[in-house]
Amino acid sequence: xxxxxxxxxxxxxxxxxxxxxxxxxxxxxxxxxxxxxxxxxxxxxxxxxxxxxxxxxxxxxxxxxxxxxxxxxxxxxxxxxxxxxxxxxxxxxxxxxxxxxxxxxxxxxxxxxxxxxxxxxxxxxxxxxxxxxxxxxxxxxxxxxxxxxxxxxxxxxxxxxxxxxxxxxxxxxxxxxxxxxxxxxxxxxxxxxxxxxxxxxxxxxxxxxxxxxxxxxxxxxxxxxxxxxxxxxxxxxxxxxxxxxxxxxxxxxxxxxxxxxxxxxxxxxxxxxxxxxxxxxxxxxxxxxxxxxxxxxxxxxxxxxxxxxxxxxxxxxxxxxxxxxxx
Amino acid sequence: xxxxxxxxxxxxxxxxxxxxxxxxxxxxxxxxxxxxxxxxxxxxxxxxxxxxxxxxxxxxxxxxxxxxxxxxxxxxxxxxxxxxxxxxxxxxxxxxxxxxxxxxxxxxxxxxxxxxxxxxxxxxxxxxxxxxxxxxxxxxxxxxxxxxxxxxxxxxxxxxxxxxxxxxxxxxxxxxxxxxxxxxxxxxxxxxxxxxxxxxxxxxxxxxxxxxxxxxxxxxxxxxxxxxxxxxxxxxxxxxxxxxxxxxxxxxxxxxxxxxxxxxx
Numbered sequence: 001x002x003x004x005x006x007x008x009x010x011x012x013x014x015x016x017x018x019x020x021x022x023x024x025x026x027x028x029x030x031x032x033x034x035x036x037x038x039x040x041x042x043x044x045x046x047x048x049x050x051x052x053x054x055x056x057x058x059x060x061x062x063x064x065x066x067x068x069x070x071x072x073x074x075x076x077x078x079x080x081x082x083x084x085x086x087x088x089x090x091x092x093x094x095x096x097x098x099x100x101x102x103x104x105x106x107x108x109x110x111x112x113x114x115x116x117x118x119x120x121x122x123x124x125x126x127x128x129x130x131x132x133x134x135x136x137x138x139x140x141x142x143x144x145x146x147x148x149x150x151x152x153x154x155x156x157x158x159x160x161x162x163x164x165x166x167x168x169x170x171x172x173x174x175x176x177x178x179x180x181x182x183x184x185x186x187x188x189x190x191x192x193x194x195x196x197x198x199x200x201x202x203x204x205x206x207x208x209x210x211x212x213x214x215x216x217x218x219x220x221x222x223x224x225x226x227x228x229x230x231x232x233x234x235x236x237x238x239x240x241x242x243x244x245x246x247x248x249x250x251x252x253x254x255x256x257x258x259x260x261x262x263x264x265x266x267x268x269x270x271x272x273x274x275x276x277x278x279x280x281x282x283x284x285x286x287x288x289x290x291x292x293x294x295x296x297x298x299x300x301x302x303x304x305x306x307x308x309x310x311x312x313x314x315x316x317x318x319x320x321x322x323x324x325x326x327x
Numbered sequence: 328x329x330x331x332x333x334x335x336x337x338x339x340x341x342x343x344x345x346x347x348x349x350x351x352x353x354x355x356x357x358x359x360x361x362x363x364x365x366x367x368x369x370x371x372x373x374x375x376x377x378x379x380x381x382x383x384x385x386x387x388x389x390x391x392x393x394x395x396x397x398x399x400x401x402x403x404x405x406x407x408x409x410x411x412x413x414x415x416x417x418x419x420x421x422x423x424x425x426x427x428x429x430x431x432x433x434x435x436x437x438x439x440x441x442x443x444x445x446x447x448x449x450x451x452x453x454x455x456x457x458x459x460x461x462x463x464x465x466x467x468x469x470x471x472x473x474x475x476x477x478x479x480x481x482x483x484x485x486x487x488x489x490x491x492x493x494x495x496x497x498x499x500x501x502x503x504x505x506x507x508x509x510x511x512x513x514x515x516x517x518x519x520x521x522x523x524x525x526x527x528x529x530x531x532x533x534x535x536x537x538x539x540x541x542x543x544x545x546x547x548x549x550x551x552x553x554x555x556x557x558x559x560x561x562x563x564x565x566x567x568x569x570x571x572x573x574x575x576x577x578x579x580x581x582x583x584x585x586x587x588x589x590x591x592x
Binding site: 216217218220221222223224225226227235236239240313314315316 | 421426428
């Protein structure tokens with residue numbers, strides 16, 4: 001219970017700090033929200049401009065502006081997006097699902113795939129397959145998301161025409177008629193891009209940890225007791241190596257969100273990532289702040305899950321009866 | 328049962344990137360363990376006792392180079408033979424409690440390597456025999472005291488197929504009454520026909536059960552002795568190191584001559 005209160009407090013302070021930081025950054029950025037709002041070609045009189053500034057409260061002290069926004073936020077009002085002229089909360093609700101789906105698929109696939117490769121490499125350490133896996137991981141770790149996305153787009157959508165070039169559903173189809181099949185068909189390439197990008201880290205870390213486990217005294221003892229390599233991996237390897245891999249992978253959720261911003265851009269996939277780029281470029285402060293807060297909640301939840309899982313898997317982090325009580 | 332002739336072990340190490348260095352850890356070690364016999368190997372840390380145990384079991388790392396001859400009942404101890412013997416005929420009691428997997432319950436770790444049908448029953452019996460209550464089986468290694476972990480390690484080696492036990496310092500840190508139970512167990516096992524290689528630096532414990540004693544120093548066997556030779560001031564012992572080892576015991580004169588400072592652990 002105490003831990004839960006602490007966790008909630010930690011989450012709250014994180015969100016507060018983050019909102020102040022983002023607000024400050026946007027406030028001091030050279031982008032003029034009014035100019036960004038009306039666009040380059042439109043003319044506006046000085047009078048009209050002042051009226052708009054007055055309406056948006058842009059002349060108030062920045063702290064005042066922040067407090068106004070934060071107070072509304074506490075009441076559940078994320079404000080009005082200046083580029084869409086619609087409530088930020090509605091916009092996020094519309095887009096969050098697509099991004100969440102994309103991230104969940106990519107996270108799971110890259111985790112499973114990366115862990116398997118890592119274990120495989122460690123078990124066949126020094127052999128050809130280990131070298132191949134490492135070689136692949138190093139190359140893959142140095143490949144930028146957008147470049148891989150473009151490459152996959154060229155191969156699978158343009159030349160082979162197996163998958164659509166973009167969007168999350170067939171264009172021109174009513175939202176009500178979009179099936180899960182359509183969604184998966186459109187999800188495939190961005191998810192593949194993000195999954196491939198996420199594997200190298202897990203693979204290389206799992207390989208290191210697994211090698212440590214295989215060199216440990218308890219594995220030596222298992223060998224002395226006649227256990228086969230398969231038994232050793234099953235009994236000792238998986239449980240001891242999965243924890244660092246999971247911790248790492250949960251902390252990777254933040255990076256994954258960054259990756260999904262790029263992937264969504266490349267595949268014109270209408271999720272939060274594509275929207276945050278737009279909000280940033282057009283200085284849509286309420287929308288930008290809303291998405292930043294929302295994504296930080298994703299990341300925070302990822303880390304909380306990691307803490308929770310660690311306690312669940314590793315008995316050493318649990319408080320339990322000590323031996324004095326038994327002996 | 329086990330016969331070792333002129334066994335030498337060297338490790339190849341890299342110094343920097345290119346230079347290889349060979350470190351010699353065992354020099355021409357010869358010894359024998361007969362059927363139904365408890366053989367003790369006494370020596371300080373770093374004298375090569377554990378390396379010998381690992382060599383017999385085939386557990387040395389890949390950079391180890393062996394020469395000499397090891398036989399099990401007349402058959403050359405090849406990798407393959409070692410693999411079939413490990414965990415069935417020959418059992419190993421390791422020296423450190425790190426040999427237990429930190430993430431698995433100790434009861435389960437004792438059950439491993441036993442036939443599924445009787446694993447749980449055997450484990451319960453063993454825990455009972457070594458004074459571990461049944462709740463201990465559900466605990467993880469870090470929740471046990473040092474002495475309890477020793478007993479768990481001891482229990483892992485007890486199978487009804489066991490014909491030979493290689494125990495690498497199984498006793499440090501255990502309570503005298505548990506030590507007695509362990510030594511009694513060794514003697515009981517000998518009655519049942521099990522041969523035991525008892526590696527220790529506890530000379531007194533070794534003398535209580537061993538049929539023969541080998542003294543190791545710096546990777547060599549310096550003396551083979553009968554327990555009966557350890558009497559008085561050690562006049563019937565041959566090597567000066569053994570004599571000093573004997574005399575240095577608190578029960579004896581507690582004396583160490585200048586040139587032989589035996590490091591006690």
